[in-house]
Amino acid sequence: MNLPDDFIKKYQKLLGSDATEFLNSFSQPVEKGFRINPLKGDVLLHDTDLREPISYSDWGYYGKVNGKTIDHQSGGIYSQEPSAMLVGEITHPKPGQKVLDLCAAPGGKSTYLASFMNQEGILVSNEINRGRAKILAENLERFGTQNTVILNESPDRLEHVFGEYFDIIVVDAPCSGEGMFRKDPGAVQYWHRDYSLECARRQKEILKSAMKMLAPGGQIVYSTCTFAPEEDEQIIAWLLDNYPDLAMVELPKGSGMDSGRPEWANGNQELKKAIRLFPQHFRGEGHFMAKLSLDAQVISEKAKKRRKSQTRLEKEQQRLWNDFKQSFLSDHIEIKNVFAVGNILYSRNEEIDLSKLRYIKPGWELGAFKKNRFEPSLSLVLALKKDDIKNIVQISADEWKQYVHGDTIDLETNQAKNGWVAVCVDDTIVGPAKLVNGTLKNFYPKGLRMNVL
Ligand SMILES: C[S@@+](CC[C@H](N)C(=O)[O-])C[C@H]1O[C@@H](n2cnc3c(N)ncnc32)[C@H](O)[C@@H]1O
Numbered sequence: 183m184n185l186p187d188d189f190i191k192k193y194q195k196l197l198g199s200d201a202t203e204f205l206n207s208f209s210q211p212v213e214k215g216f217r218i219n220p221l222k223g224d225v226l227l228h229d230t231d232l233r234e235p236i237s238y239s240d241w242g243y244y245g246k247v248n249g250k251t252i253d254h255q256s257g258g259i260y261s262q263e264p265s266a267m268l269v270g271e272i273t274h275p276k277p278g279q280k281v282l283d284l285c286a287a288p289g290g291k292s293t294y295l296a297s298f299m300n301q302e303g304i305l306v307s308n309e310i311n312r313g314r315a316k317i318l319a320e321n322l323e324r325f326g327t328q329n330t331v332i333l334n335e336s337p338d339r340l341e342h343v344f345g346e347y348f349d350i351i352v353v354d355a356p357c358s359g360e361g362m363f364r365k366d367p368g369a370v371q372y373w374h375r376d377y378s379l380e381c382a383r384r385q386k387e388i389l390k391s392a393m394k395m396l397a398p399g400g401q402i403v404y405s406t407c408t409f410a411p412e413e414d415e416q417i418i419a420w421l422l423d424n425y426p427d428l429a430m431v432e433l434p435k436g437s438g439m440d441s442g443r444p445e446w447a448n449g450n451q452e453l454k455k456a457i458r459l460f461p462q463h464f465r466g467e468g469h470f471m472a473k474l475s476l477d478a479q480v481i482s483e484k485a486k487k488r489r490k491s492q493t494r495l496e497k498e499q500q501r502l503w504n505d506f507k508q509s510f511l512s513d514h515i516e517i518k519n520v521f522a523v524g525n526i527l528y529s530r531n532e533e534i535d536l537s538k539l540r541y542i543k544p545g546w547e548l549g550a551f552k553k554n555r556f557e558p559s560l561s562l563v564l565a566l567k568k569d570d571i572k573n574i575v576q577i578s579a580d581e582w583k584q585y586v587h588g589d590t591i592d593l594e595t596n597q598a599k600n601g602w603v604a605v606c607v608d609d610t611i612v613g614p615a616k617l618v619n620g621t622l623k624n625f626y627p628k629g630l631r632m633n634v635l
Pocket residue numbers: 266284285286287288289290291292309310311314336337354355356357384388
């Protein structure tokens with residue numbers, strides 16, 4: 183790889199005798215990884231090789247994922263670079279907490295956090311770029327989350343709604359991306375000597391907003407995929423200087439993980455509690471991460487009053503939803519706090535006022551009210567397990583190819599009642615369909631259909 187001269191000089195000076203190995207690592211192959219999805223329960227995977235688990239992650243494996251497989255399409259697995267998994271792992275939210283992923287697309291960290299949360303509490307996944315926010319929504323839909331709200335906002339606009347609200351905030355910051363040069367060699371062309379300082383200015387602005395949204399006693403995780411001290415230790419040093427109620431949390435260092443470098447910032451020895459991942463020491467791409475907690479006693483402005491925004495269902499909508507639930511969902515399933523925005527039905531664990539914010543999804547999307555009927559969404563079906571659903575139709579792996587292509591499928595046996603069904607390959611739910619006298623009418627969303635050879 184052609185690295186800029188100034189980049190080489192900078193890291194030769196910073197790393198001394200380790201610089202040669204560091205610079206050589208840029209010509210080594212990229213490490214690939216993926217995670218299995220605990221929200222899907224104990225489903226058997228169809229086309230995934232689980233031979234090489236990643237020791238520090240409950241769900242991670244080394245290896246490459248093919249996007250056109252049953253396991254990927256159904257959300258059973260999620261592709262993520264091994265170093266990035268560690269950010270989710272050190273964040274480790276608990277079920278029931280209020281969690282914000284402030285720079286969330288395409289969703290690697292959000293899906294990791296959701297894995298810990300077990301559909302309880304609330305995960306607000308925000309992405310400032312609208313195109314990327316839509317990809318984030320697709321990834322969370324496939325993953326089957328029930329407790330996410332997907333926003334498309336700038337951090338400063340979120341402050342007004344979420345003052346001192348979150349127990350955990352992840353800032354996986356936009357950065358100079360030096361740690362991803364192997365993965366995306368084209369990114370090298372954007373690098374220049376002052377690039378990291380420009381990124382640092384933006385990172386501080388994002389963190390100022392994040393700090394306003396952190397509840398007393400809350401925790402903030404900051405991460406980047408760059409080696410630049412200006413965006414790593416120097417940002418954490420700035421946070422500690424400007425927010426005296428914040429304290430570093432010691433992060434345990436597994437094999438190949440380096441400590442933060444106090445000497446690359448202001449010498450504050452607390453910075454050693456952070457983690458640096460260098461590809462010449464660790465089996466993954468370059469990363470930096472730190473965790474800080476805010477004093478629980480901090481005396482601060484009261485959390486802003488949050489108005490309820492959920493609107494009740496009209497009588498006819500309530501009737502259609504009840505009929506649908508009765509015919510489709512098992513009796514043990516209870517979906518609480520449902521509300522409609524236009525003709526789309528959602529549910530959300532927490533009542534928050536999103537009326538002033540741009541969102542992609544204000545909650546778990548359950549389906550749409552059409553003329554005289556309720557039509558279930560892919561998000562509803564992919565977030566349920568097989569025994570949550572009364573009406574199931576089994577198809578073969580070959581028929582799955584027809585299903586994701588958008589074709590109508592004629593079934594050989596009569597497996598379910600006419601009406602809405604969840605389509606399954608073995609235990610894996612792949613989407614909704616409507617069964618009419620042995621024929622499956624395809625309701626796999628048009629925008630997601632694909633040709634699998
Ligand atoms: C490192 S990426 C996030 C990756 C993501 N957390 C994941 O694990 O899949 C940083 C994100 O920050 C977003 N971003 C860019 N400028 C921003 C800003 N001023 N405020 C908040 N987010 C911003 C980018 O669009 C990008 O999606």
